[in-house]
Amino acid sequence: MPELKYTQDHEWVRADGDAATIGITDHAQNALGDVVFVDLPEVGREVAAGEAIAVVESVKAASDVYAPIAGRIVEVNSALTDDPGLINREPTGEGWFFKIEPADAGAVAALMDESAYAAFVDSQA
């Protein structure tokens, strides 16, 4: 399986064939706390890098989820609607949010790798 890439908005990205799968990191879900609702983008929507396209609501608060790369939404994880707790239990697995077909095939590779993200998280602490 391809390695995960990361953003400063605490999202992970897995380039998988034609589409990139995106979710929030374990660090992010831990900071948010128990997730109770997600608002996912529409399939087919064209998104810009950095655009707020989804919302995750925990018991505490609402947070935006951003498109880490530009492209088109090709799939969303409808399982989250009935079981948003998947995001807490399996943030980098069954708790994925959406898939983007990248506008630029090289965009994912330019994101942070795991060690760079870990250093970023440490710098924020």
Added chain:
Amino acid sequence: MAETESLLETPLAGLHRALGGRMVAFAGYAMPVQYPAGIMAEHLHVRSAAGLFDVSHMGQAELLGEGAAAALERVTPADIQALKPGRQRYGLLMTPEGGIFDDFMVANRGDRLLLVVNASRKHDDFALIESVLPAGVTLRRLPDRALLALQGPGAAAAIGPLAPALIALSFMGVAETEIEGIPVIASRSGYTGEDGWEISAPAGEAERLARILLALPGVQPAGLGARDSLRLEAGLCLYGTDIDEATSPVEAALTWSIGKRRRMAWDFPGAERVREELANGTARVRVGLRPEGRQPARGETMIHAPGGETIGSITSGGFGPSLGGPMAMGYVARSHATDGTPIELIVRSKPLAARIAPMPFVPHRYAR
């Protein structure tokens, strides 16, 4: 973290950190918003067993001297003179204009009154009370006392063997007793809608008391996050969020806290506004709201008539773990305040269907 450096700490700060509490700033104090179990688990545990909260940031004080009850009535419309020894009552401190200066608990301990006020308001509250005291009545602040809240249906079974005097109390009863040698003053009350006690103890004994209570069967620590979702499910107001100096007791649906005698004498600050509003109604009133689906609507969300004009806004909103869905409280125009009235909540620019709903969202289970 830098932002917590200048914050005050309660006597239990070390225990919170030892328990893995996530500390946040609240009313000038570093307080645990949650422990490793998380807000959802802590909330549900309080509803099914028992939780222990540190509420030592709240203001405690004693009012001493002949005529203390009458003196306190100069700033509150509650009937303090009729409060019997061993009983506690909820009251409002009022502005001269009829707004709510703070809400508080007052207990009659026989020779004195014991006050518990909100952390964010304690300095202002105590100054207000002192400003109206006659000679011979004095307010004594109690900054060297901690306050713990043991809450939940399992609280009585847990604490009973240690403190039988507390089990003998009914809701809003107050007693002095000892818990393993620690002198405490406890009231059978709380902020969760559940049975339980708020226990005042000397600061130096607070950690030992907390560890004794946490070792009781079924008792787990719970943080401010769970405290907030529990009180909202119970339909209880948070000062500064749901009520403030611009809000009257009539708008806030808290007129039950105004004594009957006081409502005949109209001898409290802001009585003119309260009297007029009781006679003619208010333009807006505090209500409960239930959004459809699972999406929460938070504080400051605008409330619209279906497809129409703005009729109010949410003051507190979130997800109710025991309710299993979103809930909110806020103020709406009186014409739209009836239970069941359909309304719309404007969440991220989109209308979310909701209805006016009765509170509490989760029934109270006090030991009456």
